[in-house]
Amino acid sequence: MDTTAALRTEHLSKRFGTTLAVDGLDLTVPAGEVFGFLGPNGAGKSTTIRMLLGLLRPTGGAAWIFGDRADDVQRAHRHLAYVPADVALWPTLTGQECLDLLAGVGPGTDLAYRDELVGRFALEPDRRAGTYSTGNRQKVALVAAFATRAPLLVLDEPTSGLDPLMEREFRRCIAEAADRGQTVFLSSHQLAEVDAVCTRVGILRRGRLVEVAGLAELRRLRRSEVVVDLARPAPELRRLAELPGVADVREVSDLRLTLALTGPPGPVLGALAEADVVRIDVREPSLEEIFLDYYGEVPA
Numbered sequence: 680m681d682t683t684a685a686l687r688t689e690h691l692s693k694r695f696g697t698t699l700a701v702d703g704l705d706l707t708v709p710a711g712e713v714f715g716f717l718g719p720n721g722a723g724k725s726t727t728i729r730m731l732l733g734l735l736r737p738t739g740g741a742a743w744i745f746g747d748r749a750d751d752v753q754r755a756h757r758h759l760a761y762v763p764a765d766v767a768l769w770p771t772l773t774g775q776e777c778l779d780l781l782a783g784v785g786p787g788t789d790l791a792y793r794d795e796l797v798g799r800f801a802l803e804p805d806r807r808a809g810t811y812s813t814g815n816r817q818k819v820a821l822v823a824a825f826a827t828r829a830p831l832l833v834l835d836e837p838t839s840g841l842d843p844l845m846e847r848e849f850r851r852c853i854a855e856a857a858d859r860g861q862t863v864f865l866s867s868h869q870l871a872e873v874d875a876v877c878t879r880v881g882i883l884r885r886g887r888l889v890e891v892a893g894l895a896e897l898r899r900l901r902r903s904e905v906v907v908d909l910a911r912p913a914p915e916l917r918r919l920a921e922l923p924g925v926a927d928v929r930e931v932s933d934l935r936l937t938l939a940l941t942g943p944p945g946p947v948l949g950a951l952a953e954a955d956v957v958r959i960d961v962r963e964p965s966l967e968e969i970f971l972d973y974y975g976e977v978p979a
């Protein structure tokens with residue numbers, strides 16, 4: 680089995696004058712993973728991606744794509760396809776001609792799948808790219824990337840111009856890529872999207888990774904909101920507030936209380952067993968709430 684990571688960085692750093700845009704990034708993304716790369720504006724996501732693509736020279740550290748140095752672009756780019764945040768196409772070529780040109784430079788394209796994607800993304804391949812909207816240009820780049828058999832897809836905020844139907848199609852394509860064993864590195868501002876498609880996320884803040892975790896794990900570590908409905912009032916449940924991991928116990932009414940829970944639910948369940956509970960609802964935090972915990976704001 681090939682255990683080479685799809686992507687690896689070691690102390691990767693980039694300084695622009697006095698700004699340390701990326702600060703000693705150590706990150707490994709194993710092959711086959713759908714990895715979400717998150718962070719607020721200016722956190723250093725695009726700078727990191729440009730170094731991974733060999734478009735920008737690190738001031739420190741290094742990056743590898745399937746074992747090849749990222750700055751050895753001839754070799755590294757055999758393993759990847761890239762969709763930038765801001766897609767530029769050749770304005771006088773038609774969409775189809777752009778797709779054919781892109782297929783020629785990539786690591787090999789599945790033409791039948793590409794035709795299928797043109798339909799699914801409702802692209803009008805015979806129009807000139809110069810007449811395309813931002814979203815349509817993005818669709819061309821996405822179709823070109825998803826149709827390659829590149830083992831690594833690097834997607835930098837790829838859906839900012841897509842409407843909800845196309846966003847759904849995008850998510851299906853990510854799932855299909857994952858099923859084929861392709862690795863996806865997705866930088867995104869859309870937390871719902873990352874929530875839906877990624878298995879693990881890295882959160883970047885001022886050039887440093889503040890957390891890398893599986894989404895399930897991230898949720899487990901964060902507080903869930905628990906709502907308890909009672910058949911009759913149970914004032915003794917006020918002592919729930921003293922249990923480990925419990926915060927914000929509120930009596931919404933005589934028959935309903937809510938609380939925030941971090942960590943294992945055992946002690947709370949034990950206490951609730953003594954009351955006449957009709958229903959318990961446990962809501963896991965959204966990625967947006969997790970983000971709020973980190974930054975006090977959600978990404979713009």
Ligand SMILES: Nc1ncnc2c1ncn2[C@@H]1O[C@H](COP(=O)(O)OP(=O)(O)OP(=O)(O)O)[C@@H](O)[C@H]1O
Pocket residue numbers: 695698699700718719720721722723724725726727
């Ligand atoms: N060419 C450059 N010259 C000087 N500073 C730069 C340059 N490129 C980026 N920066 C700075 O580096 C920091 C990281 O920027 P970067 O674009 O990587 O962030 P980002 O996480 O991609 O943000 P966004 O979500 O807004 O795209 C910012 O402070 C930015 O101003």
